[in-house]
Amino acid sequence: MPVWEIHWLNLRLGNGYAEPGTRLLIVCGVDRCTICPNIVVTQADGEMSESFSMPATGSENGSFRFLSDKKEEQTTSPSCSLSVSGVSYTVSERAGPWWDLPSYRKRWTRQILNEVSFHVSSGEILGILGNSGSGKTTLLDAIAGRIGHLGTLSGDVFINGQKIKQEQYQDCFSYVLQSDNLLSYLTVEETLTYTAQLALRRHSEEAIRKKVSAVMSELSLTHVGRSVIGGRVFPGISGGERRRVSIACQLLQDPKVILLDEPTTGLDSMTANQIVVLLAELARRDRIVIVTIHQPRSELFRVFSRIAVMSRGELVFCGQPGEMVDFFSQCGYECPEYCNPFDIYVDFTSVDTRSVEREAATFSRMHNITSSYQGSAIYQSMLGKMEQSLRVSNKAAIPFKSKESPSSLVKMGVLFRRTMRNLSRDRMGVLMRLSQNLIYGLFIAFFVVRLDSDVTKGAVQDRIGIIYQAVGASPYTGMLNAVALFTSLRAISDQESQDGLYSKWQMFLAYVFHILPFSIVSVFIFTSFLYWTVGMHPDTMRFLCFSAVVLVPHIIGEWLTVVLLGVVQNPNMINSGVALLNIAGILVGSGFLRSTQQMPEVFQWLSYLTFQKYSCELLIVTEFHELNFTCMIHEGQPTGNSVIPGACLIAQGSQIIDQGYPGALSRYTLDFVLLYSFLPALLLLGVASFKIRDRLIRH
Template identity: 40%
Template sequence: MDENDESSRDYLDTGSGIGLDTEHLSLLGFRTILWNCVTVEPEEDEYEQEAVSALNVFNVSYVITERIGAWWSGCCFRGKRSKTVLDDVSFKFPIGELTGILGSSGSGKTSLLDVISCRTEGEVRGHVFYKKYACTKHFMKQFGSYVLQADRLLPNLTVRETLRYSAQLRLPGSATSGEIDKKVAKVINEMGLRTVADTRIGGSMKRGLSGGEKRRVTIAIQLLQEPRILLLDEPTSGLDSYTARSLVSNLADLAHQGKAVILTIHQPRFDIYKLFDNVGILSMGQVVYYGKSNEMVSYFTGIGDPCPQYANPLDYYVDEASVDRRNAESEQKTSGRVKHLISQYRESKLHKDMVGDIEESLIRYLDARTQPEFKRRKPSYIYILKCLVSRLMVNLSRERTGYLSRIFMMVAFVPFICIFLGRLKDNQQSVQDRIGLMYQGSQVPYFMGILLPVALFPPLRDLYYRECRDGLYSTGAFILAYTIHVFPFQVISSLIFSSIVYWATGMNPYLDRFGIYTAVVVIIHFCGEIVTVGIMGMFRSPHVANSISTMILACSGLFASGMLRSLGSMLDILKWISWATLQKYCSEILVVNEFHNLNFTCPNPGKINPCLFTTGDVYLDTFYPGAVDHMERNFGACVGFAVGYVVLTTLVFKLKGIPNLH
């Protein structure tokens, strides 16, 4: 069963209390219609346009499983419990109208949007369908858009560039440059971004757009594919009152153009309340009220709860539908009040009429024709990869600190290495100096590979989470694009580092030896960054990723390089582990590259100054036996580690999945 079938199955549970008995549904063939009508044609006939014009949520319950207690309590053996975040809710969201969903924190507002968009992490029962089509993951990726509360944008791109790159990823691969520019110009005008179209987004270090303008850009991105369903989670969060009203006014205009626009909002001002066509209030996962905004006050007045004069109705009734958990007495009192309001709504004519309309909608289309499959033609993999790499390069090139750090940060270690070691000699004491230099040559590039992504990767990761959730590209495409974009900088940085260190310290003076040294530095630098990126795919915190990567570096250098302690004197278990580390193979290449065919002088041999190593090969035979014959094997292993780390990082991101971005 494919992904579409699974998401359809979630919504087609017969135990959802749909209002029509199972036998009736079976006879009418409702199950068959919803299973088959996952995709639609771009055009609908007049009959279909006139018959149903709503997004329906019918008898939906959403249950999640959560761990009991703190993470350290019982570790993996903590108990689990089920929590109902939505309990048998029904809504009919008309197309062409703006709907606001309100409620206190934890009332189920965001969970409702997650259910509609098929981004749930628990068990869903009930039915969600747009016109006659089941709202599956496949359907929502084609015809729905979800604007999350946080703006995840690259700070160094302009508004126009941000939208253009997003359009290249979202629009069909056949779209021309002119068509893309036309689409971008359209959404810029729709969201009132003309005056800032060529302004950079900005971030914490450098100011750019205001909070309201960033939110408009986020919405504009979702409008590029002209969604029929637009969901927004707290779009006015963090905005001043004027900006919030202006934004909601824009959303109302979009809704009136023929879209189903649904947003969650926390106690809006009265002038924003007047922009809503419909209002829903949730509490404890259930509906307290849903209907026309201009009928809300009269409804509550009719059940004995009038709104005080001069009070904002939304403020008042959201407070009425909230549970005060400061103490047991107030919680019991307010919970009783909320349950009474929920019961009153479920028994109201308003609710029963809406449920009747939804049931009628279900039956109306049972004999309608099944639409043939229609899919948006995505751009090719190469086109997507090129777009991602181009965007990453433009963003980095405008970040002076990040750009220069990628090239010159590793070079900053060169003076310390040269001052500490000086010019290498060919006496017995230089053996230890050379080993120290080899150790620095293997540790510094890896360490630089850790520091840079910890600082630069998190914004790229957050953007990936949003765009991958939207189905724009795969995890593999993202990791490969990131690899392609960082690799040239790693080569340049490693080449500068190697050129100075190698020739300034007087290492083996042959160009082929220099080339081998540089190649190893590039591989180590690359692997250090990819390993850190993989760890950041497992742990959201950059500090945790930094600590774990550094620990891996320290441990592998300690027991796998043979430079701090000879491998022959290690415990057997450490010897076995060393075979699974990059440091073992890189270290052998470096010492062979430096010591092979090298002669050492013994000016005054004796008991005080023993001549232990007359040649570099004697040192190799003592501490790295057979290493000279293993150069090809070791190079193959290093390249294998580099490729393997890319694959492993991709798998980590894939298996870890996309976290809850709320």
């Protein structure tokens, strides 16, 4: 028999002589295919993987299915099926904007999805088309159980005839979002390895390495394995390769159902084509692939096993490409020669809102096509398959993805290493992080130059000024760092936690611990320069205490920002919020603007809640305790007009402590403990905030 083609395919479940997922070498001739006796199984790229032999007996008993599009010899029922039954989604919206109160008070219900039903089996790729706003993304979200809690969702999703419960969605679907959320400074291989480490527990390092390289070769990423992902400010792999990395991250868990939201958006048409062909290949290897797509090229028409068209939340048509052409022709909407059928059929089913008359006409056309589809044999056959799948009960149970995630501690270790590696490769980021406090210190030193011991030359005022700046400004640098770095990590953790890799609070902890060494070094550089340059109390122990105190406001600024980013989406709001909180804290807690004893009682109580109270008190004691001042009036020098009357009454630093912060010396250790207790308190708040975020985003 002449050898025409060699296909790779997965042997189906229940054939009795090979595990599901085993790949067989099949040689196809003109009109029939056969299995090679005693074959050796290798990977598609020719590299030897696990190898074994298999007798040919049973190859013709109909226990496997050929997945090549040239040989459709379906002999067994598919290993997995997905049925979506009557899915509807409605949201309640305000009729007008908030500044138009009468209409703002009125609400109306908007139907985003209307009774959408379809059925897909493994080995198939379903392309969902439709004009912008037709409900494609909402449909994918509804299928994947990721729809928000803002609206009302009804209908059911079945996998292998089993209705999926809310907590099972995560285990059943892999969802590739429209945007690629990847760490810019990691290589492709590192990105996949860390994801595998988060997803797969019982795999040894060697097994993870093999898995990563298998997925890379499956998605043709091997040649860019050592290239960095790249970002907006520095080049990395191409947009198409980035898309493939996002898909590869999902494939590591061997999902049976993959949903992709517009994976070709932003890519040139050739790369977009390659991605769709690749997805079709993935589907052929015993998976269900559902993809929403904008303006595919006409040659992809036959690549999809099924094509669905959506308009105004309705599924206008869903069927095989050949059926689609026949159906629309029968409805009187022929696709003209040399035209892209995708464009033509989407145009026929879209509602044109440019004028009331056009809207009425196109809406009625869309409605007629939908009614014809629901009365067609294609729709009845789909319902029949759905019913059949609900009756069959001997299929694989949910979940479908590998669900072997490691312990919380291991996950946090992986997240810590991953964020640390990413940050440490960001040369400019690290440089800015380490130098920003120092640059600020340069400003202060330039302004003060050298501290004097003469009270008439600002000995007291300058010292208080430096303490004010050290406590008041260091939270800002922390805040800026967090907004710059954490918002992108938050997007990644939102996605990965929805994929079930970890909980959001674990990313929060990994973040706060990975920035800790950078914060310590940055503050130490700042204090080392400032303390000795301006000539603060020349005592090493006091310098260390000064550094230890200044470190806390800096860390609090960063951690507090991250905590708030858990519950508030908009980073600009957080910027303003943290800045205002810091100003309020300084006003109430520092005692610089107004002595604490002179403040109304409510503010005195409030001051205990501010970290500024403890840090300012500590720094005042650190600097002023046992410090003696001189006064040029006493030394018989000319006074001049600039001398503040009574300035020479302050001869010792302890007077400043006693007047402004009575008892501060005896509270020194307690103040330290209270100041540092803000850190674990913030950690707890952060965990709670990200647990809330988990709930907000998941439901």
